[in-house]
Structures are given as structure tokens and as C-alpha cells.
Amino acid sequence: MITHAKKIDRMPERTWSWLKVNTADIFLYAPEDKKEESVLIQASDKIEVRKDFTGVTFKTDPSKHLMNEEIESFIEQNSNIRYYIRIPKNHKEEEPIRITLEITDEYNVIGEDIVIEAEENSESTIIVEYRSKGKEEGYHSGRTRVLVHEKACLKLVRAQLFHDEVKHNDILGAQVQKEGKLTMIQAEMGSSGSTAGWNVLLSGEESEVNLDLVYVGEKEKKLDFTSRIEYQAAKTNGQVRARGVLLGKSKKILRDTLDFVSGSKEAKGREEEDVLMLSKNVRNISVPLLFCGEDDVQGEHAASSGRPSDSTLFYLMSRGLSEAEAKKLLAESKFAAILEEMKEEALKEEILSYLRVAIEEGGYMSEGF
Amino acid sequence: MQKNLLEIKDLKATVEGKLILNGVDLTIRPGEVHVLMGPNGAGKSTLANVIMGDPRFEVEEGNIVFEGEDISKEKPDARARKGIFLSFQAPEEIPGVTLENFLRASRAACSGKPVKIFAFKDELSENMKALGMDEAYAKRYLNVGFSGGEKKKSEILQLAMMNPKLAILDETDSGLDVDAVKLISENIARFRNENNAILIITHITKILQNLPIDYVHVLADGKIVKTGDASIVDTIVQEGFSSVLG
Numbered sequence: 001m002i003t004h005a006k007k008i009d010r011m012p013e014r015t016w017s018w019l020k021v022n023t024a025d026i027f028l029y030a031p032e033d034k035k036e037e038s039v040l041i042q043a044s045d046k047i048e049v050r051k052d053f054t055g056v057t058f059k060t061d062p063s064k065h066l067m068n069e070e071i072e073s074f075i076e077q078n079s080n081i082r083y084y085i086r087i088p089k090n091h092k093e094e095e096p097i098r099i100t101l102e103i104t105d106e107y108n109v110i111g112e113d114i115v116i117e118a119e120e121n122s123e124s125t126i127i128v129e130y131r132s133k134g135k136e137e138g139y140h141s142g143r144t145r146v147l148v149h150e151k152a153c154l155k156l157v158r159a160q161l162f163h164d165e166v167k168h169n170d171i172l173g174a175q176v177q178k179e180g181k182l183t184m185i186q187a188e189m190g191s192s193g194s195t196a197g198w199n200v201l202l203s204g205e206e207s208e209v210n211l212d213l214v215y216v217g218e219k220e221k222k223l224d225f226t227s228r229i230e231y232q233a234a235k236t237n238g239q240v241r242a243r244g245v246l247l248g249k250s251k252k253i254l255r256d257t258l259d260f261v262s263g264s265k266e267a268k269g270r271e272e273e274d275v276l277m278l279s280k281n282v283r284n285i286s287v288p289l290l291f292c293g294e295d296d297v298q299g300e301h302a303a304s305s306g307r308p309s310d311s312t313l314f315y316l317m318s319r320g321l322s323e324a325e326a327k328k329l330l331a332e333s334k335f336a337a338i339l340e341e342m343k344e345e346a347l348k349e350e351i352l353s354y355l356r357v358a359i360e361e362g363g364y365m366s367e368g369f
Numbered sequence: 370m371q372k373n374l375l376e377i378k379d380l381k382a383t384v385e386g387k388l389i390l391n392g393v394d395l396t397i398r399p400g401e402v403h404v405l406m407g408p409n410g411a412g413k414s415t416l417a418n419v420i421m422g423d424p425r426f427e428v429e430e431g432n433i434v435f436e437g438e439d440i441s442k443e444k445p446d447a448r449a450r451k452g453i454f455l456s457f458q459a460p461e462e463i464p465g466v467t468l469e470n471f472l473r474a475s476r477a478a479c480s481g482k483p484v485k486i487f488a489f490k491d492e493l494s495e496n497m498k499a500l501g502m503d504e505a506y507a508k509r510y511l512n513v514g515f516s517g518g519e520k521k522k523s524e525i526l527q528l529a530m531m532n533p534k535l536a537i538l539d540e541t542d543s544g545l546d547v548d549a550v551k552l553i554s555e556n557i558a559r560f561r562n563e564n565n566a567i568l569i570i571t572h573i574t575k576i577l578q579n580l581p582i583d584y585v586h587v588l589a590d591g592k593i594v595k596t597g598d599a600s601i602v603d604t605i606v607q608e609g610f611s612s613v614l615g
């Protein structure tokens with residue numbers, strides 16, 4: 001296995017180094033041979049699924065913003081899962097397309113490189129599940145690139161459910177063309193630590209993106225998230241919602257950038273984050289950034305974080321819920337607004353079960369009661 | 370003679386070092402309806418919260434015995450599971466948790482058994498109808514965006530669904546219009562039976578109209594200074610607290 005540890009710039013503009021928000025640690029793992037790891041793709045025969053990227057072109061590769069040339073060439077040389085998935089023009093895929101990647105003790109390194117192309121006026125849902133079996137260390141480095149064409153509508157649900165011996169790096173770049181719509185729900189629930197980034201270019205007029213993130217940090221886990229939306233065209237609309245629960249000695253950073261560039265007249269953007277801290281020892285950093293290169297735009301940001309108040313806990317406990325149950329309920333309530341957008345009940349329940357287990361395992365503080 | 374449900378002896382409690390309850394004695398038996406009155410700042414809500422186990426208050430002396438067991442050091446959830454219920458004066462808003470799910474979680478926690486969904490839903494629907502609540506409220510987040518009146522109805526709905534042995538109602542009638550007070554009063558009467566007991570904290574007597582009152586207590590300066598029958602309520606309404614405080 002080849003390993004590269006890198007620090008990569010993750011702020012659109014560097015800030016004071018003592019804030020320690022400028023860079024993210026990236027670990028890249030490459031399998032010694034390029035044997036394909038276990039991957040399962042379920043889709044109807046109308047969907048094109050192939051293993052090469054011949055003919056796939058991005059006017060601007062949206063993932064480039066999140067990496068440098070060295071990392072890009074590492075991914076291109078070392079990926080052992082490489083798929084191109086195309087939803088054809090005017091096609092409505094009734095059932096979700098499912099992609100399941102699994103790390104096992106035997107095949108413990110996944111280098112994933114996926115391109116999804118939703119053609120004009122198509123409609124589809126893609127569910128990507130990152131899973132693991134066994135207990136040994138595992139490594140996942142992923143790059144996903146998404147192209148949403150004119151009037152196409154793509155919903156992407158990505159659930160990272162690795163066990164806590166798996167290291168996880170993830171990059172997603174997307175471009176949305178005129179009147180296209182991308183909805184993404186990302187659940188970062190497992191792994192020993194996550195470094196994940198999303199960069200979305202709203203390149204066509206009235207294109208839209210809704211990025212939703214839920215995450216849980218426990219034990220000594222480090223979570224490093226970067227989200228960026230670039231509003232390139234008029235009347236574009238992009239929103240980011242993040243809901244997180246931090247326990248134990250976990251650390252989390254979210255850099256969340258809305259970048260209204262010249263030409264994005266009447267664009268609207270909003271970023272909001274709400275973090276429930278269930279331990280005094282967690283570290284939570286939120287870096288909301290707004291750049292305006294156009295004067296007629298609306299950009300909002302809101303971030304809130306805190307521990308549950310004594311009065312709230314007392315109220316819940318006065319109805320018979322133990323402190324842990326009350327905190328579980330509050331934690332689940334943080335995720336509710338995002339998870340209610342998911343139709344996949346079993347997956348939703350599995351995401352919540354990660355949260356419940358994290359709280360049950362004693363990551364929550366006990367005080368006052 | 371029937372056993373005491375709640376027995377409070379010489380209860381002294383502080384908040385941030387300030388003495389609020391200064392030696393409260395109170396005994397409640399099953400089947401009884403008690404009314405607690407007193408001027409503002411007398412310590413009525415503090416007493417309710419201390420009985421429920423609010424950690425913001427420190428019990429300095431005395432004890433709280435429920436069904437023969439000293440619960441002074443028990444956590445609020447343990448007290449709730451033993452059968453004590455407090456209807457809050459200002460119920461909390463919990464975004465993300467629906468009223469129905471909260472009730473189901475509370476029911477499961479208090480009974481220690483899984484909740485049978487269909488029977489639970491029927492019971493919920495019946496109780497909401499009795500309170501004149503739109504059933505859509507069951508799917509709404511707990512108390513979020515509820516009017517003052519709906520919040521109080523939500524508290525009484527929780528009372529009905531949890532069926533406790535002792536219900537403490539802390540100014541459940543405040544901020545309600547006359548029709549809502551009547552509805553809530555009827556529902557409290559519907560809840561009452563010979564095996565449970567009610568402690569009502571109120572300034573308004575309308576809520577008492579459907580209830581046979583056994584005892585009225587007047588709390589002043591952290592102590593119960595007078596106990597008597599329902600006639601005390603009329604005296605206070607007509608002549609004010611000075612008439613009973615001397």
C-alpha cells in the first residue's frame with residue numbers, strides 16, 4: 001500500500017495561521033495492486049454504467065478547486081473503483097440507482113473515482129453507501145464528479161457508514177447547468193476521521209443546489225469539512241444546511257463558502273449550521289464565508305452551537321426519559337429536518353442508529369442531573 | 370387509613386444560594402385534590418419544580434417521600450417513572466421532535482414496555498378530541514409555534530396520555546381564554562379518580578369549577594401558612610391574600 005500524507009489549502013483566502021483553519025490533512029492510500037474492491041451498482045438498463053471515462057469532458061472540472069495537481073494525478077493513477085454513470089436525456093429513473101462500496105479485511109483500500117452525468121431533462125436519485133465489514137484498518141479516498149445538464153434533476157444521497165478503523169477522504173465536485181437542480185444529502189457517520197469537501201459550480205441561469213450535511217463526531221475523531229458554492233450565473237440558488245452532534249473529544253471544522261462571482265445577478269445563497277455539543281471536551285469550528293463579486297445578490301449565513309440547556313433536559317426528563325434518552329432525542333431532532341427529506345426509511349434508521357450508539361457508548365456528558 | 374401518596378417534611382430549598390422554600394410540610398393522599406395559592410414570589414413554582422427534581426434547585430433540608438420512598442435524591446426521570454407529572458408553566462419548545470413521537474417515547478420510558486402503535490394512536494386521537502386540539506398538532510414539533518393556549522393543552526394531553534399518580538399543574542390556566550380554561554378544567558376532572566391525586570397551583574379559580582377540592586394551602590415566604598377547605602379560595606378571591614395571611 002502506498003500512502004501519501006498531505007496538507008492541502010482549504011480556504012478560498014488564507015487567514016491567520018493560528019486559527020488553524022487554512023489547511024486540511026489529506027491521507028491518500030493506494031492499493032498495491034489494482035484489484036477491484038467490492039462494489040455493487042444497481043440501476044435499470046436505461047442507465048449507462050461503464051468503467052472508463054472516454055469522452056467525458058468538463059468545461060471546468062469542479063473537483064479541481066479541492067485538490068492540487070499532485071493529488072489529482074494520484075487519484076487518476078491509483079483508483080481501483082472507476083465508474084461513469086449516465087442518466088440519459090429525458091429519462092426519469094423511477095427507482096433509486098444504488099452504489100454500494102464495501103471495505104473488507106481482505107480488500108481494505110478503496111480508491112474511488114466516479115463520474116455521474118445527468119443529461120438534459122432527466123430525473124433520478126442516486127444512493128451511495130460506504131460500508132465496511134470486519135475490524136481491520138481500512139482506507140477510502142474518493143473523488144466524485146457530477147454534471148447536471150439543463151433542466152435535469154439529480155438527488156444524491158451519500159451515507160458514509162464505515163466502522164471506526166477506516167480512514168476516509170472524500171472530494172465531490174459538481175457543475176449544474178441552466179435550470180438544473182442538484183440535491184445532495186451527505187451523512188458522515190462512521191470512520192476514524194473524515195476529510196471531506198464539496199465544490200459546486202452553478203454555471204447555468206436558474207440552476208439550483210441544496211447541500212445537506214449531517215455528521216456525528218465521537219471519541220477522538222477529527223472531522224474536516226469544506227463546502228463551497230460558486231454562483232456563476234444569474235438567478236442561481238444554492239443552500240447549505242449542516243447539522244452535527246459532537247461527543248467525547250471530537251474535533252470538527254466546517255469551512256462553508258458562498259462565492260457570488262460576476263454575472264450572478266439575483267442569485268440567492270444561504271449557509272446554516274447547527275451543532276449540538278454533548279461534551280465539554282469537543283472542539284467545534286465553523287468558518288462561514290461570503291464573497292460578493294456582484295451587487296444584486298442575497299447571501300445569508302447562520303451558525304449556532306451549544307449544549308442542551310438544563311431547562312430543556314429537565315423538561316424531557318420530567319416525562320420519564322433518562323438523561324441519555326433525552327440527549328438522544330435532542331440529537332435526533334437536530335438531524336430531523338434533513339433526514340425527513342430522505343425517502344429511504346431503512347437507511348435513515350441506520351444513520352440514526354450510529355448517532356444513538358455514539359451517545360449510548362458514553363460520549364455524552366452528565367452534569368446537573 | 371389510606372397511605373400517603375406524597376409526604377413533604379420541612380423542605381428547604383435554595384437557588385444560587387437564595388432560600389426559596391423555608392420548611393414546607395405537605396401531605397397528599399390518593400383521590401385528593403389540593404390547591405396551592407399564594408402571592409407572586411411565594412415559592413409555588415419552586416415547590417412544584419423541586420418535587421419534580423429540577424436540578425437548578427438545591428434541597429438543603431427535609432425530604433420528599435412518594436409512596437413511602439424517599440425520592441429527594443432521585444433524578445427527574447426516576448420521579449416521572451414512579452408516577453409524578455408536572456404540567457409546566459412555560460413548556461419548552463423542542464424543534465425536530467413531534468408531539469406524537471415525544472408522547473410515545475415518554476409512554477415507553479414510563480411504562481418500561483414497548484408502545485402498541487394502533488392503540489396508542491387511538492388513545493391520542495381520543496384525548497386530542499376531548500381537548501379540542503386539531504389532530505395535526507400531533508405531527509408538529511413539540512410546542513414549536515404553538516400558541517400559549519395550545520402549549521397548555523399539549524401539557525394536559527401529556528397528562529392524559531401518561532396517566533400519572535400525582536399531577537402537579539403549575540398555573541396551567543394562565544394565559545387561557547374562558548373556553549380553553551373550561552375545556553382544560555373538564556379534562557382535569559376526567560383524569561381524576563380515587564387512585565390519583567392533583568396539586569393545582571393557580572391564581573384563577575375558574576379552573577377549579579369542575580373539581581371537588583379537598584384542601585387549599587396558602588404559601589407565603591417559602592412556607593405553607595394556612596391550610597383549609599375550598600372556602601379559602603372564595604375568601605382570597607374576594608378579600609385578597611392579606612385576609613388569610615393575617
